[in-house]
Amino acid sequence: MKGYRKYFLNKLLWFLVTFVFAFILNFTLPRLMPGDPVAAIVSRLAQGLSDATGVQAIYQQYADLFGTNKPILEQFFIYMKNVARGDFGFSFSQYPRTVADALKSSIFWTICLQFPAIIVGWLIGNTLGALAAYLKGGFDKVLMPVSIFISNFPAFGMAVILMVIFGVTLEWFPTSGGYGFDLIPNFSWGFIWSVIVHYQLPFWSIVLISIGGQAIGMRSMSIYELNADYVRYARFMGIKDRKIVGYVFRNAMLPQVTGLALSIGTMVSGALVAEIIFSYPGLGFTLYNGVMGQDYPLISASALIITVMVLSANFIIEILYGIIDPRIKAAQAD
Amino acid sequence: MKRWMPVLALLVVSALVLTACPAPTPQIIEVPKEVVVEKKVIETVEVVKEVPVEKIVKETVEVVKVVKETVVVEKPATVAALPRNETLYFNGQQWGPVVGWNPYSSGNNNAMAVAQNDSSRVIMFETPYLYNMLDGQQYPLLADGPYTWNDARTEITFKIKAAAKWSDGTPLTAEDVAYTWATHVKYNTPTGAGNKDYIDTIEAVDAQTVVVKAKLDADGKALNPLLVAAYVSQYYVIQKAWTETLEERAGGDATALMADTAEDVVYSGPYHKFFTDDTKVIYIRDDNYWGQDASMWGKLPAPKYLAHTIFKDNAAGSVALAQGEVDVSQQFNSNIQILWLNYGLPVSTYLPEAPYGIGASLPTAFYNLKSYGLDQLAVRKAIAIAVDYPTIIANAMTNQSATFDQVPRSLMNPTPGEQAMYDHDAVKDLQWAGNDIEGAKKLLDDAGITDTDGDGWREYNGQKLSYIATCPNGWSDWQAAIEVVAAAGAEIGIEISSNYPEWSVYQTIVTKSDAPLPEGYDIFMMWSAGAGPTMPWGRIRNLLSSEWVGMASNWSGNWGQYSSPDVDALIQAIPGETDPAKLKGMYTELVKMYLTDIPSFTLMYRPQSFHAVNETVWTNFPHQDDGTDPPVPPMDCTDGWGVACLYNVTLVNP
Numbered sequence: 001m002k003g004y005r006k007y008f009l010n011k012l013l014w015f016l017v018t019f020v021f022a023f024i025l026n027f028t029l030p031r032l033m034p035g036d037p038v039a040a041i042v043s044r045l046a047q048g049l050s051d052a053t054g055v056q057a058i059y060q061q062y063a064d065l066f067g068t069n070k071p072i073l074e075q076f077f078i079y080m081k082n083v084a085r086g087d088f089g090f091s092f093s094q095y096p097r098t099v100a101d102a103l104k105s106s107i108f109w110t111i112c113l114q115f116p117a118i119i120v121g122w123l124i125g126n127t128l129g130a131l132a133a134y135l136k137g138g139f140d141k142v143l144m145p146v147s148i149f150i151s152n153f154p155a156f157g158m159a160v161i162l163m164v165i166f167g168v169t170l171e172w173f174p175t176s177g178g179y180g181f182d183l184i185p186n187f188s189w190g191f192i193w194s195v196i197v198h199y200q201l202p203f204w205s206i207v208l209i210s211i212g213g214q215a216i217g218m219r220s221m222s223i224y225e226l227n228a229d230y231v232r233y234a235r236f237m238g239i240k241d242r243k244i245v246g247y248v249f250r251n252a253m254l255p256q257v258t259g260l261a262l263s264i265g266t267m268v269s270g271a272l273v274a275e276i277i278f279s280y281p282g283l284g285f286t287l288y289n290g291v292m293g294q295d296y297p298l299i300s301a302s303a304l305i306i307t308v309m310v311l312s313a314n315f316i317i318e319i320l321y322g323i324i325d326p327r328i329k330a331a332q333a334d
Numbered sequence: 335m336k337r338w339m340p341v342l343a344l345l346v347v348s349a350l351v352l353t354a355c356p357a358p359t360p361q362i363i364e365v366p367k368e369v370v371v372e373k374k375v376i377e378t379v380e381v382v383k384e385v386p387v388e389k390i391v392k393e394t395v396e397v398v399k400v401v402k403e404t405v406v407v408e409k410p411a412t413v414a415a416l417p418r419n420e421t422l423y424f425n426g427q428q429w430g431p432v433v434g435w436n437p438y439s440s441g442n443n444n445a446m447a448v449a450q451n452d453s454s455r456v457i458m459f460e461t462p463y464l465y466n467m468l469d470g471q472q473y474p475l476l477a478d479g480p481y482t483w484n485d486a487r488t489e490i491t492f493k494i495k496a497a498a499k500w501s502d503g504t505p506l507t508a509e510d511v512a513y514t515w516a517t518h519v520k521y522n523t524p525t526g527a528g529n530k531d532y533i534d535t536i537e538a539v540d541a542q543t544v545v546v547k548a549k550l551d552a553d554g555k556a557l558n559p560l561l562v563a564a565y566v567s568q569y570y571v572i573q574k575a576w577t578e579t580l581e582e583r584a585g586g587d588a589t590a591l592m593a594d595t596a597e598d599v600v601y602s603g604p605y606h607k608f609f610t611d612d613t614k615v616i617y618i619r620d621d622n623y624w625g626q627d628a629s630m631w632g633k634l635p636a637p638k639y640l641a642h643t644i645f646k647d648n649a650a651g652s653v654a655l656a657q658g659e660v661d662v663s664q665q666f667n668s669n670i671q672i673l674w675l676n677y678g679l680p681v682s683t684y685l686p687e688a689p690y691g692i693g694a695s696l697p698t699a700f701y702n703l704k705s706y707g708l709d710q711l712a713v714r715k716a717i718a719i720a721v722d723y724p725t726i727i728a729n730a731m732t733n734q735s736a737t738f739d740q741v742p743r744s745l746m747n748p749t750p751g752e753q754a755m756y757d758h759d760a761v762k763d764l765q766w767a768g769n770d771i772e773g774a775k776k777l778l779d780d781a782g783i784t785d786t787d788g789d790g791w792r793e794y795n796g797q798k799l800s801y802i803a804t805c806p807n808g809w810s811d812w813q814a815a816i817e818v819v820a821a822a823g824a825e826i827g828i829e830i831s832s833n834y835p836e837w838s839v840y841q842t843i844v845t846k847s848d849a850p851l852p853e854g855y856d857i858f859m860m861w862s863a864g865a866g867p868t869m870p871w872g873r874i875r876n877l878l879s880s881e882w883v884g885m886a887s888n889w890s891g892n893w894g895q896y897s898s899p900d901v902d903a904l905i906q907a908i909p910g911e912t913d914p915a916k917l918k919g920m921y922t923e924l925v926k927m928y929l930t931d932i933p934s935f936t937l938m939y940r941p942q943s944f945h946a947v948n949e950t951v952w953t954n955f956p957h958q959d960d961g962t963d964p965p966v967p968p969m970d971c972t973d974g975w976g977v978a979c980l981y982n983v984t985l986v987n988p
């Protein structure tokens with residue numbers, strides 16, 4: 001257990017160091033972009049304004065409010081102090097909305113779209129990959145090219161194809177929105193059904209693309225495992241095929257689990273393409289607008305959430321690996 | 335494998351269950367519900383009655399009879415879906431979620447409810463007058479009859495309609511108008527900051543009478559009567575009592591006052607908040623709206639709900655328009671005519687043929703007059719006359735702009751009112767229709783700007799003429815136009831390459847007029863003002879006045895930093911001039927100077943609002959020669975006099 005504690009503390013230390021650097025970068029990088037976010041706000045306010053000094057006054061007011069005219073170090077300390085209190089401040093691009101409010105209103109949609117899509121894509125992809133490796137023959141010959149073909153589709157291409165076929169031509173599914181254009185959220189079957197129907201195209205546009213990549217990866221890993229000594233030995237021992245495939249699947253899955261953890265970590269960045277093409281609500285577009293509008297607080301807050309989630313996912317995975325696979329712990333603890 | 339199947343199945347099921355979770359905090363919306371009640375009324379009927387004198391007489395008696403009548407009671411009910419026949423759907427006005435409802439702030443991102451400009455949006459808040467871009471007139475809304483100037487043209491007087499009321503039932507008075515202005519000034523709101531140099535005070539003489547006093551110059555004349563008159567159709571009247579509540583809440587702090595989301599705001603218009611989330615905003619009609627009084631509209635607007643789905647780009651909005659999920663579209667739908675020509679959809683625009691809409695603004699290419707060689711008129715003119723405008727109009731605007739053969743270039747927009755304000759013949763010789771490659775080459779040759787080193791590009795004083803033309807990235811219609819400008823350069827031996835920075839960068843650089851523009855901004859696109867009560871003067875001022883040069887944050891115009899004392903003098907003089915003949919002379923002179931100096935050049939005409947309608951559910955939208963008097967402008971049923979459309983639309987299948 002001593003070795004494990006050392007391993008754990010080591011990982012924790014790295015977690016903290018990475019976090020500190022990520023936090024500093026999250027603050028600094030957006031502010032290094034060329035351009036002036038306050039000018040963008042003033043442009044919204046000042047349109048139709050015919051008075052020169054008036055525009056200057058408004059500019060000054062917002063520069064003071066957001067503190068963009070303060071030295072960057074001072075801004076950083078203010079930011080740190082506020083973040084420690086859980087206050088991410090006003091969103092520049094959605095002022096006077098706060099960052100917390102802007103994120104809160106779209107994060108549900110993003111998680112509900114991304115999480116199931118990642119899980120389903122991962123499961124289907126890995127199952128197909130493992131089957132292809134195991135069954136070989138015709139199944140493999142068909143699956144491989146199809147997987148490569150589909151996984152190389154650009155996300156927007158898949159989304160547009162699905163929309164044109166199933167939305168516009170066949171009219172099976174609606175083309176835009178998170179629920180019916182004429183509905184108001186409520187707990188009724190009509191509404192829930194509408195949400196499910198609107199969910200399908202964005203969902204499958206993400207799932208279909210991820211299946212291919214997962215399947216290819218899993219197939220290679222499984223083929224490697226199937227040729228491993230323990231499999232041969234197990235076969236010689238006369239162990240049933242089903243049991244062997246179980247071992248193979250578990251071993252081949254290890255790297256795939258890391259990928260899954262990272263996907264889940266980054267999922268809050270949203271599915272930008274699906275959101276734009278299907279006008280689906282979510283964080284991706286909010287974040288995109290934030291980047292375009294140099295919304296430092298929004299970018300920093302989202303990046304911080306993503307950082308924390310990725311780091312935590314990684315941390316948890318590494319800790320679990322330490323338990324699952326003692327070889328890793330042993331190697332790392334040295 | 336089988337052992338994994340239950341896990342797999344479980345995860346798929348949980349994934350499907352999660353699909354049902356996106357509804358963030360479902361809301362129960364309480365709306366008035368119609369119920370049938372029984373009511374006793376006294377009715378007069380004729381009965382036949384026998385009387386002792388054995389004579390039949392007819393007499394009138396009163397009987398008590400029970401009748402059924404529908405009354406409105408405030409009983410909570412859940413509205414799960416908007417009735418299609420009572421809802422008018424929009425696109426292109428609201429992008430991104432609504433932030434607030436505060437009429438003192440222009441940062442609400444609530445375009446349908448709060449938009450104060452030349453044709454202010456008046457579905458929730460109202461202005462004293464409504465501007466009509468078709469005839470240039472201001473029609474009374476809250477005001478009672480037209481306003482009057484005093485003889486010295488320093489004061490405007492108007493009365494408030496006796497019927498005008500707030501949503502809380504209290505009367506809307508002159509005091510509200512005065513207090514609104516005082517608040518704008520006190521807290522230096524964008525409205526206050528933008529107008530206090532021209533408007534001195536707004537006073538309530540009595541409950542109904544408002545006097546707007548202009549700021550005066552040294553001679554005792556109004557500094558700018560045009561901007562004073564524009565105020566009455568541009569800015570909302572906000573309730574004094576509610577403003578006081580707001581001030582109390584903000585504790586006297588201007589930033590807090592403007593950042594308030596004002597969910598409790600009192601309004602005077604026919605619609606107000608019903609529902610909003612990240613995907614849509616819905617407004618519901620106030621059935622007690624004062625405007626149903628005979629002194630204004632005489633009835634309520636036809637749709638009970640106005641709904642705006644929040645689309646993420648034009649493409650999604652166009653698909654929804656085609657599918658009948660949008661009735662009124664205020665966005666650029668490229669090749670709009672396909673919808674009715676190829677698909678036979680009941681979609682139409684204000685004009686049946688190209689340019690489909692009424693052009694109001696002039697997207698313009700500005701020259702950086704400090705770039706090497708662009709200080710030479712010959713170079714500026716050569717590029718301008720070589721540009722292939724028909725291609726720009728056909729490609730960038732998909733013909734949704736008048737051509738320069740139809741409406742020759744000037745400083746005026748294509749509306750008949752503005753076109754009549756200058757003498758077309760006087761500037762005929764200065765016009766160009768574009769694509770004049772030979773003419774451009776000759777011009778440069780005559781000016782001695784030729785290719786001296788044989789590399790295919792012309793030199794001016796030995797230095798190659800090489801420019802970068804630019805506009806914001808992703809503004810596809812502008813980018814298409816800039817590419818055509820660059821192509822024209824190649825034809826005449828001037829190297830023009832294109833570059834598209836992000837808007838956040840572009841706008842910071844272009845609006846910084848207190849220093850010369852940096853490299854990369856030799857020829858760049860910006861907009862011009864559209865139609866409004868100060869136009870065409872306001873547009874000309876924005877395009878040409880040197881007062882913007884030197885501003886650190888210039889959102890007004892003249893971004894190429896042109897400066898001409900003669901032009902400035904005319905711009906200064908026009909607001910005080912009332913003689914139409916003299917005005918026409920002054921405007922003609924300005925057009926002449928503009929087409930002679932060419933500090934910038936118009937690339938296309940663009941409508942004030944794109945206005946396409948799908949008549950599957952609603953019909954009777956404004957279109958050319960629709961017989962309305964005054965004509966209802968194609969302003970999406972929400973802006974200025976265009977709001978009259980809401981009272982005219984009818985159902986296709988009632």
